[in-house]
Amino acid sequence: MTAFEPLNPDYDAEVRRRFAQQPYNLSIGARVDKVAPGRVELVMPARADLVQHNGYFHGGAIAGLADIAGGFAGWSLVAADQGMLTVEYKLNIVAPGLGEQLRAVGEVVSRGRSIIVTRIDVFGEADGQASLCTTALQTLKVMRLPPELLAGAA
Amino acid sequence: MTAFEPLNPDYDAEVRRRFAQQPYNLSIGARVDKVAPGRVELVMPARADLVQHNGYFHGGAIAGLADIAGGFAGWSLVAADQGMLTVEYKLNIVAPGLGEQLRAVGEVVSRGRSIIVTRIDVFGEADGQASLCTTALQTLKVMRLPPELLAGAA
C-alpha cells in the first residue's frame, strides 16, 4: 500500500468531527475506531434493527457502513475546507455479515486532485475472529465544503 | 422491456409477504407500492434518522432501498420454494436524495436459471414531482429457501 501525505495535519480529529456531524452514522451505531492517512476503520455493533431474523446484518446496513468507511478514508487526505461526495460504489457480499460487530476498513487506492478511489473490506467479528463479508470499490469526488459546514467547524 | 412469466402465480402476495418478514425493510420504513412480474416499486418516507443534517437521504439508506427493490423484482419471478441472495450491486448517486419520500423501481434485466440481473432507479419525490437520485445494477443468485422459511410460509 502506498503511503499518503495528508493535506490537513489535523486529519485525525477532522475525520472524527465530520463523522459525528452525520446523523445517519450515529443512527446505525457506527463509530470510528482507527484513523491513518488514507485509511479509516469503523465498527458497528450488532443490533436488532440492523440484522435479519436469522441474525445476519442486513445488506443495506453493510453497504451504509462500507460507504462511510471509504468516504472518510478519502476525507483523511484532503484540505480542511474540502469534503467528500460519493459518486458511486460497487460491493460484493461474499458471505453473510455475522458476529458481535462489523468492522469496515476503508483504504485509498488512488488519489487525484478531484477524484479519489477507495477499497473497502467489511468483516464480521466474533470471539476475536474476523471473517470477510463484503468487499467494495468506491469513487469519491473532492468537493469544497459549503460555508455553513466551515462555520459549524469554527 | 421484456415481459417475464412468473413461476409462482401467487407472486404478488409472495413478494409482499417475504418483504414483511425482513426486519430491516420495516426498520427503514419502506413499503411495497407496486408489484408486477419482474418489477417492484418501493417507497420510503423521509425520517430524521434516514436523512443528513441538510435534509438529504443518506447514501446508506438509498443503497438499502435500492438493494431491496432489485431483490424483490427478482423474487417476483421465481418458484414458491426459491428466494434471492444479493451477490453484488453497483450504484451511482447522481443527485442528492431529496423529497417527502424516495421511490425505488427495481426491474429484471435478465433472468437465468441461477443468476438474475436487475436495474434499479431511485427517485426523490416532492409535490408530485420525481427526480432521479440513484441508478444501480445488481446481480442476484436464485437460492432454495431454507425449510424454516417455507414452514413460516405455511
Added chain:
Amino acid sequence: MTAFEPLNPDYDAEVRRRFAQQPYNLSIGARVDKVAPGRVELVMPARADLVQHNGYFHGGAIAGLADIAGGFAGWSLVAADQGMLTVEYKLNIVAPGLGEQLRAVGEVVSRGRSIIVTRIDVFGEADGQASLCTTALQTLKVMRLPPELLAGAA
C-alpha cells in the same frame, strides 16, 4: 429518457471525428451508427480475432465497445473544447455475445458539470433480431481537451 441540450451544436460531426481519432476504435472494427444528444449507437461486425473458438464475442471486445459507446454518448453533450475520460464502469454479461455484429447503445443518465453517468446496453444482432448480451453503468469525467487535440481538430 430526459432530453439533453448539447453544448456543441456540431455534436454529431464532433462525435464522429473524435471517434475516428482513436486507433483502438478502428482496430476492433467499430463504427458510429447513430448520434443524438446524449445517445450514441455503435456497431462492430464479428471477426475471427474478436470471437472465441465457439463464435462468441470475447468479453474484452464487448467491454471495449461498451466503454466507447458510453464515452461518446457523454461526448455528444459537452463543449467543443471538452472531452471525456472514463473514471470507471461496471458491466454485467447477461448472455453470450452472438451474431453478425454487436450493437452498443450508450445513453446519458445524468449530466453534471464535471461528472456524466451513462448506461450502455450491448446487443448481438443476427437476421435482423437483437438480443441483449451486456448491460453497463459508466462514470465519465469531463476534461479540458489538451491543445494538441484542439489543434488536430483545426
Added chain:
Amino acid sequence: MTAFEPLNPDYDAEVRRRFAQQPYNLSIGARVDKVAPGRVELVMPARADLVQHNGYFHGGAIAGLADIAGGFAGWSLVAADQGMLTVEYKLNIVAPGLGEQLRAVGEVVSRGRSIIVTRIDVFGEADGQASLCTTALQTLKVMRLPPELLAGAA
C-alpha cells in the same frame, strides 16, 4: 490473503492450457507470467493497435486483460471438468495505462461453490517500475465444461 487449496493438482498447466485455447487472449498479445492457487499474473506488451495516439493503452484492452486475469485466478481453483464464466466486473481506471507492458494481477477474494469473486490490479511497467493503472472487482460463475472442451483437453 487467504491461502486457497486448488481442486485440480495440475492447476498450473491447466491455466496455461485453457488460456492458450482462447483466441482473444492471443490476439491482444497477452501471456501468462505466474500462476499460484487463486492468483494469476498476465503481461501484455505495448503494441500500436492496443494504444491510443498518445501511447496510452486503450481502456478496452485494459479491461480485456483484467477480465482474463481474474477469470484464470478463479480457474486455478476449480476441478478439471470445471471452468469460469464472467458474470460481471467493475473497474476503476485510476491512471493512464503507460509503459512497455501492462501487468494484470488477478487474485481470488472469495471462493464459493458456484460463485467466485476476484480482485484485479493492472500496472503499467516501464524501466522496471510498476504503477497502478486500474483496479477491478469481478464475479465469476463456476460452470461445468462442455464435452468438446473436455475432449479437446484429452
